[in-house]
Amino acid sequence: SYELTQPLSVSVALGQTARITCGGNNIGNKNVHWYQQKPGQAPVLVIYRDTNRPSGIPERFSGSNSGNTATLTISRAQVGDEADYYCQVWDSSTAGVFGGGTKLTVL
């Protein structure tokens, strides 16, 4: 089965750039999607197909994917960006696969 690896936590200073990674075998050959989940709320799609932002998601959120690592980048981090972030890919043998999630803290 396909596995995705994320760091448990990432910290970033207010106004700086946060990068959250998602590792997987040849993940660059897959479409990676990213979700933001705040406590007590359902997840929200922030990036789909590696680099695309849904309407309503700030331009500060961007994504990239190459080789064995996909990355979610949050520029000019704000306190409101504090949340858990999950990467996801589709694998026909396992339905959908999520990474374990990364807790983002803005200092």
Add this chain to the structure above:
Amino acid sequence: QLQLQESGPGLVKPSETMSLTCTVSGGSISSSSYYWAWIRQPPGKGLECIGSLSYSGSTYYNPSLKSRVTISVDTSKNHFSLKLSSVTAADTAVYYCARQADFYYYIDVWGKGTTVTVSS
């Protein structure tokens, strides 16, 4: 604006079958462009895909749950359902229903989630 709402018992006894329904409003469940999915999240843990299906009946199930899961759609009621049999405490979780884009399989609409506790 499409909205999804989960409903079902919040407490299920061990070994029983839990059933949840997701009612779709603001759009049709019969769209060929989407799959309809169930995802769960145990307390304090990450997200886990349970499975998804299209209105035409194509299904994908998480192999670790496949033997216990049935997902079905009722187009006349514009809702879809989840049945999970032989539940244990490990099935205690928040259960989300969601809309999943066809082909790329990202989830663009989520329900608010419903908590299911397995306990005697």
